[in-house]
Amino acid sequence: MELFLFDISPESPRESFLPLSTNHRSGSVNVTWEPDVTFFIQGLASLGEKKMILFVILLLGYIIILGGNSMIIFVALTDSKLSSPMYFFLSNLSFVDIVYTTTTIPNMLSGLLTYVKTISVPGCFLQMYFFIQLAVTGRAILTVMAYDRYVAICNPLRYTAIMTRPVRLILIAGAWSFGAFCTLPPAAMGWQRSYCSPYVVRHSWCDPSSVRRLACGDTSVDSIVSLSFAMVSLLTTGVLILTSYALIGVSMSRMGVAQRLKAVGTCAAHLIVVSISYGSASFVYISYRVGNFSPEVRIIVSVLYSALTPFLNPMIYSLRSKELRDSIRRTLSGFRPAAVSPRKDVSTVS
Template identity: 75%
Template structure:
């Protein structure tokens, strides 16, 4: 359904910054390059047979979600910095709105799946391979996507059905649901309640499950020897760091609809930017795989250039 009297929205973004927009443009551009490069490297590296485990399978899915999540908003924002007026069509606006929220929710759900994976690996190590089979991995990833759709689609449909008769200026860098709702020509109090309830479900459900997993992991670690405890904690440290950053920043952004735009922009790029950095720095297996992959590719290019044949 296309809003009455409005065929496009103007994204005001950070136009109030004036010339300082270019500073943010450079920061976002460099960050976006790192996000695409770092997450692509992780996905490509995880084709290494030595990293054929559920944890790395889930990490590859998380990297894919992070790449698409940032691609939905950042390129449009970058183009807006370079033009006087940034516009987006009505269908494009609501598609951007939905997939931005859904993919953010999907990322949290995948982090929950990864917490469960760590729980099984540490608390039931003898049954790990029989529990975390490939069908179970696919079922968990599918569940993460279904959960995100259920938590986000109703609010998007409600927003789409509202009349929009002008003005059509969205005071945000992208089609943020709360910002678009403010230009609706109707009472949106019900929309606010529905969105807040769904946001709480999308945050509290994964958060509670992750917390439960780590409580059980903590109980299991207390019964282990010091060396086993340190090794087990090492496998969880990267995931726990990402979870802490992701959920704390998401809580600040989504619970308060009056958050400043620049904070929301930084949040949208923060976790996808930090994920490959944190996992690469804290995971020796991943570091070694990246090193092997880069060295093998470099050797292949040199061999092709000089006409050598690889065995």
């Protein structure tokens, strides 16, 4: 989601590492990209030896993201005690988080190990599309989970009748469709553009704003369309989540203390995840506009932000859900080799 809004500064002090003859657009190279044209990913080439520190941090974080979210998917699919709609939506969110981070982090890790990182134009647009689409889909699934919490607290007697399997599948399909709806128009407009040399993407992946700067001609319409769909996705999901929790708050005000505490426990994990997701996005967005940061710092911040929620989701839900903790514990204990009892020598007396 953040890639619709966050702009990496176009002024970069270091571009000499690229095998290009110029760092500015020239009218003589105003041509549409050809199949053999590649984009150069500038990334964090200027960090020097510090790249290895970032590489280790990113690699460990990525391993934790894969392990934690894969465990949630596995236990949600195999443990019959986790058959409630909440864990169905959570497993879908974990799947989105895995693919979402996989679209960028492996490429960034390889870029930290190589001198020059390149990507084909189709590959660049595929990466851009899936990264944004999965970001929007993740927000949409959080919205679906907010609705699930609303039904569970405000209509507990009708919860199972409302949240049937067909309804769950429709809600998830709607989340994915909403992500595609908000992503396809800006991506399609960018795909039809002509791009000028030098083909230098001033980011660690194909960030839309960085790729848009390579387009020949005026891209103000592209920026407006991109911003419009970003606002639609943010406002739609944000308003629906706030509405769900406002209705939950009204319902909780009529409950007794014990019921209120139980309702808070039911919503706590999801509310924490939503707060971190939208809070960190707002912080990064504002800091980009009021702070004077170098391009390298902006890239690192955007990378860490994009990995923050997928990194924390498994921890938050595991800490807040006793059922999930117990299921993970049972699963891990099932992988342990069974204890072999020591042999006893039995001597027979003839």
